[in-house]
Amino acid sequence: MALPKLPKVKQEQYNVIPKKRRIEESKLLFSFELLDFSVEYYNCNGMCDKGIKNCFEKLRDYSRLTVDEIHAGQGTIRFHQIRKEDVKEWPAYLEHNEQLEESFYQISFGSSKGRAHGIIIENKFYIIWLDPHHYLYHDSRYGPRKGFKELERCCNPRDEIIRTYESRIKALEERNHEYLKLLEEVTRPDI
Incomplete structure (x- = not known):
């Protein structure tokens, strides 16, 4: 029984050391x-x-x-x-x-x-x-050098705007509730 033929080894694959950068x-x-x-x-x-x-x-x-x-x-x-x-x-x-x-x-x-x-x-x-x-x-x-201190909070302007809008929303909701009461009184049928 004959042995199968072995593949040839490619020299460049095994003998080359990668060049260090x-x-x-x-x-x-x-x-x-x-x-x-x-x-x-x-x-x-x-x-x-x-x-x-x-x-x-x-x-x-x-x-x-x-x-x-x-x-x-x-x-x-x-x-x-x-x-x-x-x-x-x-x-x-x-x-x-x-x-x-x-x-x-x-x-x-x-x-x-x-x-x-x-x-x-x-x-x-x-x-x-x-x-x-x-x-x-x-x-x-x-001009003179100006040091920058750590900020207490990074979002101060944004937070202030949010608080202002939340306050306005609450006031408008209260007014809306009052108007709904008035509307209900005016449109309630007399019995």
Whole structure:
């Protein structure tokens, strides 16, 4: 009895080790692990809905680029290192991690639309501060810096409008009830 013929093994399937990509060729990732809202100048409270939407759209667009492309400043990207001697404020996280000082960067959300400050390690950008008004490099020609306190409630105007309408509805329901009583008295047959 003859043995069946064995299929030939394709060399390229088993002998090729996949080429490892350089970190610089990897897509940029964003992390919010180190996001710090404790500094009143660097948070979202001063951003309108459109500003927050723009911020996330830019982060989405930037995450399509490689680390090399971000560093090269392709297109209109404003991305640069932040040096401690150039600014008045420094994140507390970096005060305790001196080896990361050279990794502190800023990336723009567009002209006059704010920035994110953070550290870049390999292909991950850890956002530490959101800077909607460009206060890290503040220019006094634009007036004093204005800190943004945490809001007690984010929906104050909406809640007030709802309370106003609820009050009007209740008053109209009471008037309607009075009119129904009057109508019933007037239209009741005399017996």
